Amino acid sequence: MTTTTPGRRERLRAETVTEIKHAARRLLVAGGPTAISLRAIARDLGMTAPALYRYFASLDALILAIVTDLFEDLRATVADAAVAHGDEEPLARVGYMARAFRRWSLDRPAEFALMFGSPVPGVTPFAERCGPLNDAGARFGETFFTVLGEHYARHPFGGEAPDLPDPALRELFKPYLDIFGDRFPLPVIYLFVAAWTRLYGIVAMEVFGHLRWAMTDVEPLFEVELARTVSRLAR
Amino acid sequence: MTTTTPGRRERLRAETVTEIKHAARRLLVAGGPTAISLRAIARDLGMTAPALYRYFASLDALILAIVTDLFEDLRATVADAAVAHGDEEPLARVGYMARAFRRWSLDRPAEFALMFGSPVPGVTPFAERCGPLNDAGARFGETFFTVLGEHYARHPFGGEAPDLPDPALRELFKPYLDIFGDRFPLPVIYLFVAAWTRLYGIVAMEVFGHLRWAMTDVEPLFEVELARTVSRLAR
DNA sequence: TGCGAGGGTAAACGGCGTTCACTGGGTTGG
DNA sequence: CCAACCCAGTGAACGCCGTTTACCCTCGCA
Numbered sequence: 001m002t003t004t005t006p007g008r009r010e011r012l013r014a015e016t017v018t019e020i021k022h023a024a025r026r027l028l029v030a031g032g033p034t035a036i037s038l039r040a041i042a043r044d045l046g047m048t049a050p051a052l053y054r055y056f057a058s059l060d061a062l063i064l065a066i067v068t069d070l071f072e073d074l075r076a077t078v079a080d081a082a083v084a085h086g087d088e089e090p091l092a093r094v095g096y097m098a099r100a101f102r103r104w105s106l107d108r109p110a111e112f113a114l115m116f117g118s119p120v121p122g123v124t125p126f127a128e129r130c131g132p133l134n135d136a137g138a139r140f141g142e143t144f145f146t147v148l149g150e151h152y153a154r155h156p157f158g159g160e161a162p163d164l165p166d167p168a169l170r171e172l173f174k175p176y177l178d179i180f181g182d183r184f185p186l187p188v189i190y191l192f193v194a195a196w197t198r199l200y201g202i203v204a205m206e207v208f209g210h211l212r213w214a215m216t217d218v219e220p221l222f223e224v225e226l227a228r229t230v231s232r233l234a235r
Numbered sequence: 236m237t238t239t240t241p242g243r244r245e246r247l248r249a250e251t252v253t254e255i256k257h258a259a260r261r262l263l264v265a266g267g268p269t270a271i272s273l274r275a276i277a278r279d280l281g282m283t284a285p286a287l288y289r290y291f292a293s294l295d296a297l298i299l300a301i302v303t304d305l306f307e308d309l310r311a312t313v314a315d316a317a318v319a320h321g322d323e324e325p326l327a328r329v330g331y332m333a334r335a336f337r338r339w340s341l342d343r344p345a346e347f348a349l350m351f352g353s354p355v356p357g358v359t360p361f362a363e364r365c366g367p368l369n370d371a372g373a374r375f376g377e378t379f380f381t382v383l384g385e386h387y388a389r390h391p392f393g394g395e396a397p398d399l400p401d402p403a404l405r406e407l408f409k410p411y412l413d414i415f416g417d418r419f420p421l422p423v424i425y426l427f428v429a430a431w432t433r434l435y436g437i438v439a440m441e442v443f444g445h446l447r448w449a450m451t452d453v454e455p456l457f458e459v460e461l462a463r464t465v466s467r468l469a470r
Numbered sequence: 471t472g473c474g475a476g477g478g479t480a481a482a483c484g485g486c487g488t489t490c491a492c493t494g495g496g497t498t499g500g
Numbered sequence: 501c502c503a504a505c506c507c508a509g510t511g512a513a514c515g516c517c518g519t520t521t522a523c524c525c526t527c528g529c530a
Contacts, residue, residue, distance in 0.1 A: 009476085009528075016477090033353070034269075037517060050519075051478050059518065118268070118352025119443055137448060162459045176449040193449050194460060200445070201436015208354055210435070213372060214411040214428050224397045225429060244497080244507090251508090272486065285488075286509045294487065 017055050019045055024066055025111075033114045036063060063114070064133060070111050071136035077104050079143045090151035095230050097144065102203050102222060112207050116200065138179055148192065148233070149183060157185045159235025164190070188233075195229045252290050254280055259301055260346075268349045271298060298349070299368060305346050306371035312339045314378045325386035330465050332379065337438050337457060347442050351435065373414055383427065383468070384418060392420045394470030399425075423468075430464045 023044040027035045038059055042049040056062040081100035082093045105112040169186035170177065176189055184192075202225055205211045206218040215221065258279040262270045273294055277284040291297040316335035317328045340347040404421035405412070411424055419427075437460055440446045441453040450456065 013477090038519090039517065047477095048479060049517090050480090050521090053519080054477055113353030116353075116443075116445070118348030134448075141448075162455075164455055164459075168455075172450050172452060172455060174451055175447060179448065189449075190456070193446065194456060197437045197440050197446070197456070197460075198433055199436075200440055201434075202432045204439060205432050205435055208351075210351070211428065211432070212410060213369070213376075213414065214424075215407050216409055217407060220397075220399055220403075220407060221425070221429060221432070224399075225432075248508090273488090274486065282508095283510055284486090285490090285511085288488080289508055 013055070016045075020052060020055055020062065021066055021069065024062060028066070028110045028114065029108070032110050033063075033117070036066075038062070064130060067115055068132045068136045070108075070115050071133070071140055074101070074104055074115075075136070075140045075143055077101075078140075082143065082147055090147050090154070091230050091234055093147050094144070094151075094233070095226055097147065098199050098226055098230075101199065102206075105203050105207050109207050112204075116204060117208075141180065144192070144196075145180060145183065148188070151233075152184060152188065155234070157188050157235070159187060159191070162187060162190050191233050191235075195233060198225060198229050248290070251280075255287060255290055255297065256301055256304065259297060263301070263345045263349065264343070267345050268298075268352070271301075273297075299365060302350055303367045303371045305343075305350055306368070306375055309336070309339055309350075310371070310375045310378055312336075313375075317378065317382055325382050325389070326465055326469055328382050329379070329386075329468070330461055332382065333434050333461055333465075336434065337441075340438050340442050344442050347439075351439060352443075376415065379427070379431075380415060380418065383423070386468075387419065387423065390469070392423050392470070394422060394426070397422060397425050426468050430468060433460060433464050 020041055023041045024036050026044070027037070027040055036059070038052050039049045042052055052062070056065065078097045078100045081096045085093050085096050088096075105116075164172070166186050169190060170182075173186065173189050173193075176193075202218065202222055206222070211218055255276055258276045259271050261279070262272070262275055271294070273287050274284045277287055287297070291300065313332045313335045316331045320328050320331050323331075340351075399407070401421050404425060405417075408421065408424050408428075411428075437453065437457055441457070446453055
């Protein structure tokens, strides 16, 4: 009866892995990043905690896998926003991607905190040199660079350099260049990183509630800043 | 022998409180926010954990007190930077304050994470309506508003409104107005909040290491963004 | 049919926040 | 001067947590 597919064992194993991740995400949205615990997950799945070590080497490894999945989820959402407006100008599509990023983050504050919040341990994020996460981050960046590439293919960059000579920029952005190569003029890289920090700043502030002391609704601020930032990319 | 000063008991108590806070901060810088534990503090002080409940109602209460102290420390540092350049233009002083904020944060990544990082619990920061912290935050904002006030006293604001009519801005910034009153034109409040989110964004990104994939040194980016943002306040 | 690998368990260790009953010494009022 | 009281501090306990170890049982394959 049981089809002897060569991967039957593996299939059950994969199902258990996704069940574990699902339980972890339930705990995450229910109680924040610190609410993820192996014992609670095991309770949810009707198992005991040590059994989970057959699937993940540690709690940190599990959380790392979840963060990686979340990055892929976010990437797909942002990419969808770009293709949904595929008939518009590339820079306009960047705006829709930024809005998709904001919406995704506001809808998933716990997940956002896990991905972009303070990487607690010592000082360094646990994401230092851990393959899968770096790959996910690279694919996330790639979705932006693809659309930006379309724009600069149509409108060559003629903006001003930010007071820094190209050799200095090349040294400054060595990590970026090592990952993505130099497909863009160096000032464009500069402007993109600046835009990304602005986008992150305003979204993180809003998600973490750090602006509630000042304003009731961050969206108008977001839209104005987005327009300014995108237009800066258009020089 | 023992001088019966009416506050002797209170003095010993206050000393113990600061000892507890010092131990907590040692743990914080050594292992990040999650490393703060009552039992470890008690070990450091040669006490048992339950004794700490004579001084703080819970671990959260202790952490809240520490965050409040840190805000005061940061505020004083930023204010010092302003008075150290008291002979310069107010907007230039705002720049020095921003640099002091960045330097303080880079030198104290764990403290920064505790203050500005993800407020884990459910969704809301535990800082919702807790008197002392709100007061500290208000004093922190006040140091900026004081210098900004000096500037606009000399150079009346003549910039453009950010596409939003004043009544809408007044509604938008109701929380701010309730705390600080309307000492500035509404567009100025808008520009300040925008500037604050940019400052927070770039500093948080740098402290959390979220820019290491791209660049080796964030300072040039910080300086350019700071110059742009401050000049925007000068309209 | 036998066997090995892999999924699962119970028990245990050490660490955590927090509560509770209790003690002992300094403070204070009579 | 002494009794009463207050209060810092203790020890034990409860229920969480991650993780390790030794063990078991069952499935799948040779």
